[in-house]
Structures are given as structure tokens and as C-alpha cells.
Amino acid sequence: MALLPCSPANAPSTTMQRFFNNAGPIKPEMHYHLPLLQRLDWEEVQQLIREQRYFVLHAPRQTGKTSTLLAMMQAxxxxxxxxxxYANIEGAQAARGDETQGIPAACDALVNAIDLYLNQQDLLEWYESKKQRLAPQHLLTQVLQQWAKLQGKPTILLLDEVDALVGDTLISLLRQIRAGYAQRPEYFPQSIVLCGVRDVRDYRLEQDGAQVITGGSAFNIKAESLRMGNFTEAETRSLWLQHTEATGQRFDEAIFAELWEDSRGQPWLVNALGYEVTWKNRAARDRTQPIGLIDYQTARERLIQSRATHLDQLSDKLKEPRVHSVISRILSTEEEESEGLKVDDLQYVADLGLITLSPSVRISNRIYQEVLPRELTWPTQVMIANQDTLWYIDPDHRLNMPKLLAAFQQFFREHSDSWSEGFDYKEAAPQLLMQAFLQRIINGGGRLTREYGLGRKRTDLLIEWPLDPEQGLYGPLQRVVIELKLLRGKLDAVIQTGLEQTLDYCRRVGADEAHLVIFNRNPKVSWNKKIWHKPASHEGLSIGVWGA
Structure with a gap:
């Protein structure tokens, strides 16, 4: 879809100035956007439709599925x-597995959508006269047959939020579509597109709590599964530069590399960060003012702390057993924890947009990598008592890291057993407890950045603490690296490897202070032997080594 001309910065107030969309489908006249039909292989979609195929289009939430489906319908x-x-049948989810309620609800939405977009009053009248007399087990098939007969052209149905349905409602819907497949295109839609977060193979259709069938077998007429991806790095940049073209307001070039690492092109994140930095930042509403890297970093932190709906949904997904099995292993960082991972679970979590599988299994982007530990440790963090940030600040306003880490050792000794039991993610409990403790302190004005991943055998933490309270993160910073490792094997070997990794991370982030924390999870070892501290150095860098 072609972009509509945008108004100049000095246009009259009656002209709508476009903005970054962080909620709901794209409206081209209101929102900066990329050509919607370029989000997927439109030529392939058209060919599938010409071949009278039924297929699946899936993508993570808030990646532009609905906007793309509406653009497909228009084209x-x-x-x-x-x-x-186009019909959204999410409302039928309320019926759960009761197909006597769920299928009529889905058909109501479908017929209303056909009337809305195609002005097919005759189908609406037929439906109102027949729906009470038709059994739910046949109602959808009858509706689609009648639509095809009344319509003078081949019909195409774009069915959204299919995977929101569960149990018998979903089984019935898929089977009724399959029942009419052989009658296409004269007496059934020529092509049907099922759209949702997951591929149909991942639909788990349950009855009375017992799995009885999978989506793949209930919908074995599927020809293809198409997945909408994220924006590319070039597309991410292009979208943001639409703001510059429309208003004249410029972005510091250094922002774009950070934007890519933070979002990896996840559409909601790209738009939400754009909205945050160009509108929520009130100073930026003066379009003559350029937007700098610090403006961007501040907006990023504000977005994370807002716990916006999109980010809050991540927390909900973390409770699912299939998600837990994957994310817990990534957070624990150990190769041994990857044993027993199921390929289907990995693909499912990737389809949700939480991880990428190539070139290695990792959290999808830097913001998700930041949000997931915060969400998992939020209840713990707010319950940590008597942690006044001022207690750890020296007269020159530097964080006193030895005092802070010694306090953590005592905290960990007193609470690790009981608080670890409260974690759903027990595999990563030591790393998460440390992050919760630090986040509680750093929230007093600094920033905590995390790096971790499956098989890395460590978690890298970077503290950035402002040395000038008035300038905050805009001024000079104390940069401290904390490397977290689990004790596996001989302590001396773990320390040596840890020192090398700590130095490498310090060089990458430009830190001038470093500490290595080694967790001993052996319940047979006493706390008196687990808790220790000694200075060390590696290639000229002084590194504090701590046992916990």
C-alpha cells in the first residue's frame, strides 16, 4: 500500500500529523507504517488463492497480522x-469448549463481518432466519456454503484469532471447514486463511482436561504455513525516518544501532520506542529539537518500567509449561540445562516471538532480555527489606561495590533457600536473586543491563551509575561489570575461566571496575565455606572474586 502524503511541520492544526502506532491495527492516514503487503510474500499468497488452497498465517502478537489481513482483503x-x-472470532473464546455456544458466537462474528465489508444483506437475513434451527455441529459449514451460493464471485475468508478458541469449539470449527473443502469454490470459500499466534500444528485441542487431538490432524487440508517476520534493520530505520520526513526532526545516527539491538525489528517495540521518544518525551514535541542517544536511552528505560500491555503479556506466557521448559534453561545459561529440550517446545516459543533459533537459541531482542528477568523477580524485588540505596553510596557518589556485594552475600545466605522455592524458575534462582537484589538498589537512579544465553555458562551484568546526581544518566558514569557463574568442577578452574570472561566483557562495555560471583549450589557444603571473598587480577585488571 502506498504511503499517503504527510503534512509539513507547520501545517494547520486541522491536519492530522501521523505518529508511531503502539496500539491496534495500522491506519495509513494516521500512522507511520511500511507497505503492509510487503510484510509477507504477497505473490505466494495470491498463488495459493488462485490454486484454491487453505493455509495458515501466523506471527507473534502485535506484529501487524490484523493490519496485513485488512490490507489483503482490500487488495x-x-x-x-x-x-x-475478514472476521475476528476471538469473542467465541468465552465459550471455552462449549461448541453449542462457541460456534454460534463465531458464526455471528463471521456473518456480521461479511455484511460489514461486502454489504451482503441477503446472507444476514438468511442467517437470522436459520441459525436457531441449525445444529452447532453444522452451522459454520451451512453459513459458508450459503455465502458462496449467494455471492457472485469466488469467496475468500480471512479468519483471525483462530487459536484463541479451545476444546470442542476449536475442534468443531476446524472439522466444519474441512467438511466443506471439497465443495469449493462453487459452494464453499475458494480459499480460507487461518490466522493466529501459533501454527495449526501447535493447537492443543483438549476435552475434559485430556488431550484428544492436535490441530494438524483436525485441519489436514492445510497447504502451507506462512509466518510473518519482524522488520529488517533497513525497514526499522526506514520507518523511523518517516518521522523525520514528516516533521523535519532528526535522530542522532547512533540511535539506530541501539534501536536494532533493543528491538531486532519486533514491530510493536519499534513503534512503541518511536512513540516514547517522539511524543512521551515532551521536550521532543518541539520538532526543531534533535533527538539524541540519551533521549533514546531514557525513553527505552521508561518503556520497560511502564510494564506496557505488550510487555506484561510476556510475564503471562512465562507461566506456560512449554515456555518454562525453554526460558528456564536460557536464564540458567548452562549447557547441561539444555538436555531434554523438545524441538516442538523450541519452535512453539519461537513462534510466540520470545526466542530466536538461529544462529543460536537466545532471547529475541535486548528489551525482552531485560524484561523477562525483571518480570520473574518483580515480587521478590519489592519484598526485599531495608535496602536503602544511600547506604551503599560513598561521599564521591560512587557505588561502594564491596559493601554492596558483601550485603548480597548475607542476603543470599539468609534467603536463598526459602526465596528460591518461591520461584517458578528454580533452575536460574541464584542469578535471578542477584538481579532482583541489584535492581532494587540500582532503581535509585542507575541502570542494570544483562547478557545471558543458553550454553554461555555465565550471566554478564553491567551497572551504570551516575556520578553527578544533577545530570543523572546524562552525565559521567561509574561502569561496573559483575560476572555470575555456577560452580561446576574445580574452583580454581572456574575462577580462571571467569576472570578471562570478566575481562573480555569489561573491554567490550568500557567498564573500569569488575567483580566475579561464583554460586555453589551443593547443599552439602556449609554456608561458612560458600561465603568468601578474595582479590584477583587478570592482565592488569583488578577483579573482586566472591563466593555465594
């Missing part, structure tokens, strides 16, 4: 060859 209807309707 197909505009071609004059088809009668296409």
Missing part, C-alpha cells in the same frame, strides 16, 4: 476477482 476485493471478508 483482493479491489482486484474485482473475489469477494473477501
Amino acid at each position: 483482493l476485493n479491489g482486484s474485482g476477482d473475489y469477494a473477501c471478508a
